[in-house]
Amino acid sequence: MRIRSVGLRTWIAIVAVILVAVSMAWVVVDGWGAVRAHRWEADPWLLVAGALVIGLSYVVGAAGYVAIVEGVVDRGTPRLRLGWIWMLSLLGRYVPGSVVMVAGRVELSRDHGIPRRATAAAMVYEQALSISVASVAGAAFVTLVDGVGPAWLPWLLVPVPLVLFALMHPRVMRGLANRLLVRLHRAPLEVVLPVRRVLVLAGWFVVIQATVGLGAWLVVRGMGGPEVGSVLYVGGAYLAAYALASLAVVVPSGLGIRDGVLALAFAQHVPGSVAVALSVTVRLAFTLVELAMVGGLALVVRRR
Incomplete structure (x- = not known):
C-alpha cells in the first residue's frame, strides 16, 4: 500500500508540474506578444528597481506566511524550506481553480512535518489577511477615483474584510x-490564532501589499512614463x-479580471491600447520575478 501511495503521489506531482509549466508558458508567451506590440521608451533603472521591489514583496510575503504557520503549530518549523514551499506553490495559481497551489503546498509542507490541517488553516489565514488589506485599499481607490468602475463596486469590496x-475570530475559526x-x-x-496575533499579522500584510503596489508602480512608471499616474494611483489600482x-478563484490567478481592471484604471491617463x-x-x-525567486531559493535550500 505504501509503495502504491508513493507511486500515485509521484504521478500526481508529474501531472501538476506539467500543468503549471504549460499554464505559465502560455502566460509568458501571451504577455510577451502584447508587450512587444507596443513601442516603449523604457527606463531600465526603474524596471530594475521594480524587479527588486517585487522580489522583496515575495520575501516579506513568505515571512508573513511562515509567521502564520508558526502560530498554528505547536512545534518549531523549517523556516527557509517553508518559505521556498510557499514560493513554489504560488506557481500553481496559474492552473485554473488553484487546486494545484493548495494541494502542492499541503503535501510539500507535510513532508517537512507540518500537518495538513495546519497548512490548510495557515492558507485560510493568509488569503483572508491578504484579500482584506487589498479590499480596503481597493475600495478606497474605486471610491476616490471617478470612472474606474460602477458606483456599486466599493460596496462589493467593503464587506469583504x-x-x-x-471568520478569523478564534471561536469562529x-x-x-x-x-x-x-x-x-x-x-x-x-491551535488557532488569537485576535492580537491576527491584528499584528494584518499590520504585516499592509507592509506586504504596500511593497507589491510599489513594485507594480515602478514597473508601470518605467515602461509608460510619468503620465501613468502616481504611486498611490497605480498601487491602489x-x-x-x-x-x-x-x-x-476559478480563473487562473485571476488573470483576465486583474488585467481588465488594471487596464481600465490606466486608461484614465493613457490611450486604451497602451493601458x-x-x-x-x-x-x-511579477511572473518572471516569481520564476527567478523560485529558482534562487531552490539553490539556497539545496546548499543547506
Missing part, C-alpha cells in the same frame, strides 16, 4: 474548522484588481 475578520475536520475524520486544529480577481499593454507588462513582470 468585515466578513473575513469575523476553531468551530468551523473542527466541524469540517470531524466530518473528514481528521484530528482537530491544535493594482490592489483593487487583486482583490476583485481573488473573488474569482492594456501596461496591465500585461505588470503581470509578466
Whole structure:
C-alpha cells in the first residue's frame, strides 16, 4: 500500500508540474506578444528597481506566511524550506481553480512535518489577511477615483474584510474548522490564532501589499512614463484588481479580471491600447520575478 501511495503521489506531482509549466508558458508567451506590440521608451533603472521591489514583496510575503504557520503549530518549523514551499506553490495559481497551489503546498509542507490541517488553516489565514488589506485599499481607490468602475463596486469590496475578520475570530475559526475536520475524520486544529496575533499579522500584510503596489508602480512608471499616474494611483489600482480577481478563484490567478481592471484604471491617463499593454507588462513582470525567486531559493535550500 505504501509503495502504491508513493507511486500515485509521484504521478500526481508529474501531472501538476506539467500543468503549471504549460499554464505559465502560455502566460509568458501571451504577455510577451502584447508587450512587444507596443513601442516603449523604457527606463531600465526603474524596471530594475521594480524587479527588486517585487522580489522583496515575495520575501516579506513568505515571512508573513511562515509567521502564520508558526502560530498554528505547536512545534518549531523549517523556516527557509517553508518559505521556498510557499514560493513554489504560488506557481500553481496559474492552473485554473488553484487546486494545484493548495494541494502542492499541503503535501510539500507535510513532508517537512507540518500537518495538513495546519497548512490548510495557515492558507485560510493568509488569503483572508491578504484579500482584506487589498479590499480596503481597493475600495478606497474605486471610491476616490471617478470612472474606474460602477458606483456599486466599493460596496462589493467593503464587506469583504468585515466578513473575513469575523471568520478569523478564534471561536469562529476553531468551530468551523473542527466541524469540517470531524466530518473528514481528521484530528482537530491544535491551535488557532488569537485576535492580537491576527491584528499584528494584518499590520504585516499592509507592509506586504504596500511593497507589491510599489513594485507594480515602478514597473508601470518605467515602461509608460510619468503620465501613468502616481504611486498611490497605480498601487491602489493594482490592489483593487487583486482583490476583485481573488473573488474569482476559478480563473487562473485571476488573470483576465486583474488585467481588465488594471487596464481600465490606466486608461484614465493613457490611450486604451497602451493601458492594456501596461496591465500585461505588470503581470509578466511579477511572473518572471516569481520564476527567478523560485529558482534562487531552490539553490539556497539545496546548499543547506
